[in-house]
Amino acid sequence: MSSLDENAWLATSLGQYFLQREQAYYDQVVADIFGFNALQLGLLEHDLLRTSRIPFCFRAGMGRRVAVRADAPQLPVASQTLDLILLPHVLEFSAHPHQILREAERVLMPEGQLIVSGFNPFSLWGLRKMMSYNEAGYPWNGRFISLLRLKDWLALLGFEVIGGRMCCYEPPFQQEKLLRKFRFMEAAGDRWWALAGGVYFIHARKRVHGMRMIMPPWNEARAARKGLAPVAQKTLQRTKPDLRSRFESK
Template sequence: MTILSLSDWLECPQGQYLLQWEQAKFDLMVSDIFGYNAVQIGLPQHDFLRSNRIPFRLACAQSGRCGIIADPDALPFATASVDLVLLPHVLEFSQRPHHVLREVERVLVPEGSVIISGFNPFSLWGLRRLIARGRGHFPWCGQYLSVRRAKDWLALLGFETQGGSFGCYAPPFTHATSLEQWRFMDKAGDRWWPICGGAYILQGIKRVQGMRLITPNWRDSRATTKRLSPVAQRGREVHGIQKTE
């Protein structure tokens, strides 16, 4: 079977194995993020925002049935207008992944969140991609980004990384039976080799530096009151004579 897109690959046993793990992680991470607007970029066939309670949720992709059709590196949203952005496997299949992150930073409000999922190059899945030499069908034709590089890019754009995990430790077998037989590696992997999962999910929070809350100088006001009060209480002057009360 010819696989022409990542969506097609997600229908095969390998893709279903990955999708099951990622859906559970997205459900957990988006459940406690609040705001007014949330956008999922890419893979509109799968609702990774389903557990989020933000009132306006939108899918944006380059094609398919979605709310808005647009390129991920040229988002049609106003600056600082979105509270949450999801990037499920967008960066490794984009020609300009850094521009995608710049656009996400632009549209996010201060303290807004971006959640990224990607394939881990330092894993059995990354080894499978090396064997394919970056060619062939999805998902082996992507440019996999390591967690360290993703964190570096986020930090350069003013994001603070918070939360995240690895998963899918079983080898990328083609058949569902083989994947099930190696499922024991998922439990062992979290304990013994946690950074070698085939996929990862990572959250970044947009921080705005230089913001300071300005409050009244209550200390100076109290000092002035203390300095003036004894004069009024000590007495009043009548015809040039100080009269004590």
């Protein structure tokens, strides 16, 4: 997929409708994630980390507005160095989606977070893709990955899904007039057909089994003081009879 096809589609009425909802989700979620380093792969012309409080946020890929030129299946990033990774519509346009997820798992810190967005094959958007199999343009030329399959891949890599949602319930019409006509479907989608959104988001956390939380040292000191207190009292009680017997003997 060329970035030219992607940018041309994003400039259409349907692309703008999609982009507004995509940006709104990322703006809301990344604002509450903390850490030191965050990476965005995909949709490189748009800053999906703009509301993040993480000090160092950067984009990597083969586009123009990137800090690092890199291929997603082979990231030039040291292991366990990132706190957050965004993968907006990267997996369905790659020949190696499993390898991309493995790389994300490798470079994420323990308890690091991953947010993936993709096109839902079981939606009106997926139906449009099936009907336009001869169409080579973005996004219909991608390999849409089902939500259940993606969850299975994440579970095998040790990720725990902690959130997510769907959006883009309106039919994928190119005309602005038709999109406005079916705008009621966006508001009713989460309530009436929650799994039929054209786009899904998965928010996951990297779990590392066998980790032991290290408590602050002042807790250990406090516990030690509490443990010594009864011993001191018992010692004092044992010495009192000895003192009394000495005075009585005098």
